[in-house]
Every structure is written in structure tokens, then in C-alpha cells.
Amino acid sequence: MAALTVAVTSDKTARVSGSGNEDIELSAADEKALFRAIEDFAKTEATETGESVEVSVSGFGATKQLTVTPDGYVAVAGPPTGPIAPVAVPAPARPVQEPVSVRAAEFAPPSAPLRIQAQERQSVLVAPVTVPGAEEPARMGIRGRLNAVLNLRLAPKPESAEVRQRAAAAKIAGHIPGFSIVTVANPKGGVGKTPLSIALNETIAKHRGAGSSVCVDFAEVGGTLPGRVSIPPREGQDVDALVAADAAAQGNLSPVALSRHLARQPGGDDIVAGSSGAGGVGFSYHDAEAIGRIMSAHREILIADTPGNATLSGGWQWATANAHALIVPVPMRHDTAEPGHKMLTDLAATYGPEILARTIVVITDGPGDDPKVETSAVDAFDKLHVHKVARMPYEPKFASGGRIAGSQLLPATTTALSVLAAMVVDLIAQPTH
Known part of the structure; x- marks a missing residue:
């Protein structure tokens, strides 16, 4: 059974741990809408994983335990039956230095080899991670679905395919x-x-x-x-x-x-x-x-x-x-x-x-x-x-x-x-x- 820990940080915001490799911030118009957002997030997580999710919601000096099933049923539960999944902290991305490139001469026949200044090259086996517009809300994956359903503005993960595609699209x-x-x-x-x-x-x-x-x-x-x-x-x-x-x-x-x-x-x-x-x-x-x-x-x-x-x-x-x-x-x-x-x-x-x-x-x-x-x-x-x-x-x-x-x-x-x-x-x- 999966487990989530939710810390209510104000009457309009909460932090969710235990889903993926980093915390997720939720926000809503008021306290009532915030708890609906927490329940909806847990329902989405249960649907995605295909198993029930135990949710521990703490804030304002109290703790509430919920169990959310894959079919969307929410019930008050006792203490969690298993340990809460640890939150992994991703290693910082290593910066990639862009090389200086060159452009060939137009239509040079084989008898006249192209002669241009040599350049420094770079060997890359990974996609670039520095993204123009990465602060825009996610539109793909679970974060994109949460943004669409709950009207949130969760940003895509820095190493996600969506971030790489945005960086690439800007260059193309x-x-x-x-x-x-x-x-x-x-x-x-x-x-x-x-x-x-x-x-x-x-x-x-x-x-x-x-x-x-x-x-x-x-x-x-x-x-x-x-x-x-x-x-x-x-x-x-x-x-x-x-x-x-x-x-x-x-x-x-x-x-x-x-x-x-x-x-x-x-x-x-x-x-x-x-x-x-x-x-x-x-x-x-x-x-x-x-x-x-x-x-x-x-x-x-x-x-x-x-x-x-x-x-x-x-x-x-x-x-x-x-x-x-x-x-x-x-x-x-x-x-x-x-x-x-x-x-x-x-x-x-x-x-x-x-x-x-x-x-x-x-x-x-x-x-x-x-x-x-x-x-x-x-x-x-x-x-x-x-x-x-x-x-x-x-x-x-x-x-x-x-x-x-x-x-x-x-x-x-x-x-x-x-x-x-x-x-x-x-x-x-x-x-x-």
C-alpha cells in the first residue's frame, strides 16, 4: 500500500511528500477547497498506482488519517500500516558547456575540399536540461493531469521529458x-x-x-x-x-x-x-x-x-x-x-x-x-x-x-x-x- 504525507502549511497551501522524487505543492482558494485538492491528489495517485493510498494529513496541531482506494473511495483510517516512502533528493544536474560551431561553404565539389576553422567539440550522451520557459505549468504526466483537474500550476520536474522537449523545441x-x-x-x-x-x-x-x-x-x-x-x-x-x-x-x-x-x-x-x-x-x-x-x-x-x-x-x-x-x-x-x-x-x-x-x-x-x-x-x-x-x-x-x-x-x-x-x-x- 502506498503512503503520502501531507503537511498543511496555511489555509490555502499544503506540501505532499511520498509521490515521486520531490515534494509537490498544492494550493487552493480556501481551506475547504484545499482539502478537496488533497483528496483529489490522493485519488489520482491511487488510480495511477492501482493500489490504495494511506494519507496522513497534519496541520494546525492535528493529524488526520485517510485511506483512498483506486476506485476513488475515501475513508477515515487508523495509523499507516507501512513506512512512508522516503523522498529522494535528486543530484544537481551537471552543467553542459555548449561548443562553438561552424558552418560549411555552400556547394563545394569533392575536388575543392571545404576549408573552415576547426572547433572544439563536445560528446554528449544525455539531453540538455537548461530550459527556457521551464517555469510554465506542466502539461504532461501526472503533474499535467493535476494541473488540468485541480487548476494548479505545478511545474514539470527538471529532468522530465517535458522539460527536455521544451528546451529542444525552443532551439529547433x-x-x-x-x-x-x-x-x-x-x-x-x-x-x-x-x-x-x-x-x-x-x-x-x-x-x-x-x-x-x-x-x-x-x-x-x-x-x-x-x-x-x-x-x-x-x-x-x-x-x-x-x-x-x-x-x-x-x-x-x-x-x-x-x-x-x-x-x-x-x-x-x-x-x-x-x-x-x-x-x-x-x-x-x-x-x-x-x-x-x-x-x-x-x-x-x-x-x-x-x-x-x-x-x-x-x-x-x-x-x-x-x-x-x-x-x-x-x-x-x-x-x-x-x-x-x-x-x-x-x-x-x-x-x-x-x-x-x-x-x-x-x-x-x-x-x-x-x-x-x-x-x-x-x-x-x-x-x-x-x-x-x-x-x-x-x-x-x-x-x-x-x-x-x-x-x-x-x-x-x-x-x-x-x-x-x-x-x-x-x-x-x-x-x-
């Missing part, structure tokens, strides 16, 4: 200096590049507004992107048709004409399918450059979903050479960590170590993964001096091979995606050095 919606390219790459196939590209695209559009972000399949011949999005692209909504339409418009494609070649998703994000490879011609460096030019006139962010085993293709080379942010998904397996590490080593050798300053490595969970790989993988990427190393929890929708809708993802995944999108926007928002 912030200013960026024009058009940016976010490339998701790992030469190993099956590491989750396409699901991550789709989900990141939707997350950015959710906070920056419909039509702000577009995800394009950069496979030499069409990849899996159309089969994973909520609304699959129709005929003509692919890179071949888009490049042809732009050429017919002499490089001056109108927004209306562009929209015909985009598959708008429920979250306001857009999708463009890959090349069909008709006539034996696939997606080339020139085509990728054309896509970048088209989107730079109509969108804020282009997310390039690159294929595996295609590092020599023109589209892959353009996307990695011109990435303002390079996202490298790495499941906890040696066969995926090593190719990702080698890819970054090769890119740094080709374009200079500055490309690592724009790289975010995302360690992901999945079936068959070996947690012991994580430590060695993080150490290896850290020694490369990548911008950040982040963490993505296991998401069944990603692993299923089916279509991905943001509304169907686990709450932990939604929070992690918001944090990742905030990292990306924070990175590309920095001025060029």
Missing part, C-alpha cells in the same frame, strides 16, 4: 542563416539511416512550420524512402521528374510547380523519392547539385537520405561534401561502428578535419545489439573529435520496416528526436568562420 524553432543541408550517412546498409531521416524531417517541420524541411532520397537508384513514409510519393514526385521540371523552367521553378513534385506528409514535411534509374542513368553529382539549388530557393533545410555501399556515387559525394550537419547513425554492433568510423576518417582525409566539426554520431539501440560495443564506439568517435555523440533509444517502428508516423513513435523516441533536431539546428545556426 530558432533562427538559422539561410538554406542548410543535413546529410544522414553510414556506408553500412541497414543501420537506420532512412527511418532517422524521415523522423528528423518531421520533427523539424513540426517546430519550424510546414514546408520548412524536405527529405530527399539520394540513392543512385531509388532506395527505401517511399516505403517508409506515411504518404508514399506518387508518380512524378521523384528526383528525376523534379530535375527535368527545373530544367524545363530554366532553373526558375515556381513554388506551385515544385509542390507537384513533393509528397507532403501529415506533419508538414515534404518527401522526394529517389531516381528510377530509367535508361540506365541513376542519380548523379550534377543531379544532386540541381536538387540542392532548387531546394535552396524554396526550403530552409534539405535532409539527404544517403544509401549504403555507395560512397563512390555522385549523389553521396555531393551530399557529404556539402553537409552543414553530418548525421552518422551507429547501432551498437562492430560491423556498423567500424564502417562509420572509417567513413569519417576518409572524409577528414579528403576534406580536412573540419568536416568532423559538423558531425553528430547517433548511437542507436536495436535487436541483437551488444551494449559493450557502445563504450568502445564512443571512445573511438570521441578520439576523432566529432562535434557530438548522442543517444537514440530503441524504436519498434524504426525496426519494423513499416511506415513511420511521428504520432505512433514511443514518447522516449519523440523526446530523443527533438533533442537531436535541436543539436542539428544549433550546429547549422552558427555563423561561418
